[in-house]
Amino acid sequence: MVSFICDTCQETVRKPKVESHCYKCRDCWVLSCVDCGKSFEGEEYAQHTSCISEAEKYQGKLYHQYNPKASKLSSNNGNVQMRWVDIVKMVASTSKDYKQNGTEKVLQGMMEYDNIPRKRKKFSNFVKNSLNVHSSEVLDEVWGLLETAWKKNKEEMDALKNKIKDKKRKMHC
Numbered sequence: 001m002v003s004f005i006c007d008t009c010q011e012t013v014r015k016p017k018v019e020s021h022c023y024k025c026r027d028c029w030v031l032s033c034v035d036c037g038k039s040f041e042g043e044e045y046a047q048h049t050s051c052i053s054e055a056e057k058y059q060g061k062l063y064h065q066y067n068p069k070a071s072k073l074s075s076n077n078g079n080v081q082m083r084w085v086d087i088v089k090m091v092a093s094t095s096k097d098y099k100q101n102g103t104e105k106v107l108q109g110m111m112e113y114d115n116i117p118r119k120r121k122k123f124s125n126f127v128k129n130s131l132n133v134h135s136s137e138v139l140d141e142v143w144g145l146l147e148t149a150w151k152k153n154k155e156e157m158d159a160l161k162n163k164i165k166d167k168k169r170k171m172h173c
Contacts, residue, residue, distance in 0.1 A: 006032040102138040
């Protein structure tokens with residue numbers, strides 16, 4: 001949470017309380033950020049949404065940002081959820097042979113979402129609640145199409161990983 005110091009009364013105020021502070025302290029026109037020291041006149045403080053961390057402030061050039069989520073994602077594999085959403089969009093745009101009437105409508109509706117669950121039970125709840133589809137036949141067909149595409153994509157990714165590993169082994173030998 002960003003905090004500011006009123007240059008008039010030297011009171012430390014958190015961002016949500018700045019406006020109420022300005023009503024109390026009539027001469028409050030300039031606010032300074034506690035972390036970075038930058039001064040903001042008038043309502044410029046509203047654009048100051050994030051600031052440097054304490055570690056960054058005190059370590060200076062020695063600071064190295066650690067992101068645990070980024071380290072879990074390998075550069076070859078990519079984000080699993082993004083791959084899943086890409087597969088959903090690919091299936092929705094390419095598949096046209098459906099056994100059930102509502103399948104195409106469900107696939108087109110899912111293209112609007114970026115948070116599509118990858119597990120069967122959660123996927124069913126998502127489709128029922130978000131797309132208002134209660135036909136188990138349609139759900140089964142959509143899930144079958146997506147599961148088939150996912151397995152095919154996973155096999156391709158595994159083959160690609162194995163090729164890369166083989167190339168690295170050959171280079172080291």
